[in-house]
Amino acid sequence: MNDRKKDVIRETDAEAIRLAKTLIRSARFGALAVIEPGTGSPLASRVGVATDIDGTPLILVSMLSAHTGASDPRCSLLVGEPGKGDPLAHPRLTLVCRAARLERGSDEHARTERRYLNRNPKAKLYAGLGDFSIFRLELERASLNGGFGNAYLLERADLVTTAPIVEELAAGEQSALDHMNADHSDAIAVYARHFAKAAGDGWVVTGFDADGMDLALGDDICRVFFPEPLRTARELRHVLVDMAKTGRVAD
Structure with missing residues (x-):
């Protein structure tokens, strides 16, 4: 048995x-x-x-x-x-x-x-x-x-995740979220459309972590993973820029 x-x-x-x-x-x-x-x-x-x-x-x-x-x-x-x-x-x-x-x-x-x-x-x-x-x-x-x-x-x-990056991301997460949602809605749309295959306009980022980010549109939620897990919080900006470029080229 x-x-x-x-x-x-x-x-x-x-x-x-x-x-x-x-x-x-x-x-x-x-x-x-x-x-x-x-x-x-x-x-x-x-x-x-x-x-x-x-x-x-x-x-x-x-x-x-x-x-x-x-x-x-x-x-x-x-x-x-x-x-x-x-x-x-x-x-x-x-x-x-x-x-x-x-x-x-x-x-x-x-x-x-x-x-x-x-x-x-x-x-x-x-x-x-x-x-x-x-x-x-x-x-x-x-x-x-x-x-x-x-x-x-x-x-x-x-x-x-138990690595030091957890505390590193926590320190600056909200300011990064506010910046992305206020100034880079076009990039967020690329993340949702290209990486999550999600439809609709007006997605916002609700959270960052070492593996990826969470997006929301009303009651709809989608998950976007980074190409590779972040090792340090400093890598976040570069990864987001690269992903936006990749998505725009593919679209």
Whole structure:
């Protein structure tokens, strides 16, 4: 029985990791499952989702909600939106995590709240209320179902960036986002059209990380990967310029 189970799990490769990262980075919501206090039963609820620069999922939830009353930090998050046809034919990712509430007033809280609201601007209506808190869902492992016959097991190191560039990017990310969205909408349109094959006008950049960038157009989200992961934050400008040139030539 165990051997048969192993047979359905494919060897994790770069393509599987890229798909898993795409599912995390492009998720607007997910199904969060926690352990219900008192009963030990699983309790699932829909939550809004964003990601920290390192790839860790972020949620903003009311402390009055049933799932935030769980004293056990163990939880799982399912992301991946179904499309047309059989919903089970579309890729989805289950993340096994431990929830960590961030302290208001800390640098970490300010960074994660900024990134969450860049992704979910409508949440500004309630993010400042006293009973709402940001949680980082510290990733331990993940299970990727890429469709029938495409199952993979991933580790934290496959999905979370731990290099110094995380802090480097955090320091200047918002100014880079503001500059791109204010002065380079033409380049952003190239990134969306050429690299993400996304239609529509008016895309904005909502986040940068070592692997790529997240774009949004209303409720639509798309993920654009850099040709190679950034090694330092100083490389960001040059990569963006080169990608814009590449996209314009191809178009």
